[in-house]
Amino acid sequence: MKLASRINRIETSKTLQVKEKALELKAQGIEVIDLTAGEPDFPTPPSVCQAGIEAIQQGFTKYTANNGIPELRTKIAQKFARDNNLSYTPEQIIVSSGAKQSILNALLVMVEEGDEVIIGSPYWVSYPEQIKIAGASPVIIDTATTDFKIQPRQLEQNISSRTKAVILNSPCNPTGVVYTEPEIRDLADILLQKDIWIISDEIYEKIIFDHLHHISVATFGNLIEKSVVINGFSKSYSMTGWRLGYAAGPLAVVKAMSKIQSHYTSNASSISQKAAVAALNGPSEEIEKMRRVFEERRNYIKSVLDKRSYFSYVYPQGAFYFFIDISAVFGSRGGEKMIENSLDVCSFLTEHYHLVTVPGIAFGDDRHLRISFAASQESLEIGMRKLTEAMDHLMERK
Ligand SMILES: Cc1ncc(COP(=O)(O)O)c(C=O)c1O
Numbered sequence: 001m002k003l004a005s006r007i008n009r010i011e012t013s014k015t016l017q018v019k020e021k022a023l024e025l026k027a028q029g030i031e032v033i034d035l036t037a038g039e040p041d042f043p044t045p046p047s048v049c050q051a052g053i054e055a056i057q058q059g060f061t062k063y064t065a066n067n068g069i070p071e072l073r074t075k076i077a078q079k080f081a082r083d084n085n086l087s088y089t090p091e092q093i094i095v096s097s098g099a100k101q102s103i104l105n106a107l108l109v110m111v112e113e114g115d116e117v118i119i120g121s122p123y124w125v126s127y128p129e130q131i132k133i134a135g136a137s138p139v140i141i142d143t144a145t146t147d148f149k150i151q152p153r154q155l156e157q158n159i160s161s162r163t164k165a166v167i168l169n170s171p172c173n174p175t176g177v178v179y180t181e182p183e184i185r186d187l188a189d190i191l192l193q194k195d196i197w198i199i200s201d202e203i204y205e206k207i208i209f210d211h212l213h214h215i216s217v218a219t220f221g222n223l224i225e226k227s228v229v230i231n232g233f234s235k236s237y238s239m240t241g242w243r244l245g246y247a248a249g250p251l252a253v254v255k256a257m258s259k260i261q262s263h264y265t266s267n268a269s270s271i272s273q274k275a276a277v278a279a280l281n282g283p284s285e286e287i288e289k290m291r292r293v294f295e296e297r298r299n300y301i302k303s304v305l306d307k308r309s310y311f312s313y314v315y316p317q318g319a320f321y322f323f324i325d326i327s328a329v330f331g332s333r334g335g336e337k338m339i340e341n342s343l344d345v346c347s348f349l350t351e352h353y354h355l356v357t358v359p360g361i362a363f364g365d366d367r368h369l370r371i372s373f374a375a376s377q378e379s380l381e382i383g384m385r386k387l388t389e390a391m392d393h394l395m396e397r398k
Pocket residue numbers: 038097098099100101124169172173201203232233234240243244245
């Protein structure tokens with residue numbers, strides 16, 4: 001029996017190979033430093049957990065409204081007004097089982113076979129695959145030579161009669177770059193003139209450094225009418241396992257997303273929704289504490305990388321990742337193997353230094369690797385020592 005052709009269009013994660021090796025080493029009792037985490041290493045704030053416990057104790061354990069409980073959607077609408085200067089009614093909000101689902105919901109209502117969706121590379125791993133699941137094709141703008149930000153002229157050049165949507169992501173995973181207000185404005189100026197949807201993934205909004213402020217593209221002109229803004233609780237509130245994300249957009253789009261969602265996951269977990277209300281009611285000191293720790297770790301990694309001239313990197317001003325250019329060691333010999341790409345470097349680090357990182361190719365960029373600083377200071381210190389030793393070793397073997 002044949003599987004649907006849809007499944008052949010989608011790639012499995014390119015990180016699997018490195019992950020499998022790491023698991024094999026762990027199974028042999030070898031201590032492995034894992035810097036691949038895509039989630040904060042802090043516990044969910046106690047007040048949020050307590051709200052989840054109370055939801056269970058009070059029997060709030062049944063189906064809810066498909067688009068989310070009114071109490072939570074009202075809170076989210078207030079959050080948009082307060083933090084993003086965006087005005088939505090609670091009916092314009094849909095709560096889903098993670099921002100990942102919110103993005104797919106948006107794509108499923110916006111695009112069809114033959115359509116194109118623009119994304120910048122390096123990109124979050126799920127964008128191209130979700131675009132393909134929705135039947136469209138990703139059009140990828142390489143930002144490696146433009147400070148890892150999509151430039152207005154690149155955006156303009158890549159818009160065709162088939163373009164249905166563009167996905168923007170700031171702060172960005174995997175680079176940590178944050179678009180400034182003038183940069184977003186320049187992109188907005190182009191998008192204002194075009195008939196295309198915008199999906200603005202703002203999930204790392206609260207993890208931002210150097211006194212920067214996040215600005216949503218939807219705030220410019222009438223772009224709110226063409227945008228679906230994506231956010232969630234995973235990163236800001238350290239709630240990855242609660243699976244809770246949300247989207248806001250024009251009423252007709254959100255209603256369409258709700259229609260789709262009603263036939264595959266229905267509502268997000270009732271318990272998680274109650275916990276999310278508590279999150280938005282605010283353990284703000286704890287959120288700020290996490291943000292500060294991330295910033296300190298960012299500064300620490302930068303100080304280590306700056307000691308070696310062969311490293312170049314994207315200076316992350318948000319999220320919790322460092323995207324490091326390791327192409328200086330391409331052409332060297334690591335053990336038995338020639339090192340030729342990001343996967344080779346990551347495999348070498350895993351095998352010989354027991355340090356696990358994500359190869360840039362997973363994000364569409366083969367000259368970099370990504371390390372996550374959602375790891376303890378101790379792990380980071382060991383990890384950075386291993387990385388430097390490994391790179392020194394490879395540089396001597398060029
Ligand atoms: C850029 C980006 N968007 C969306 C998500 C999805 O988050 P979740 O589904 O946990 O809400 C992630 C998670 O890694 C991400 O990095």
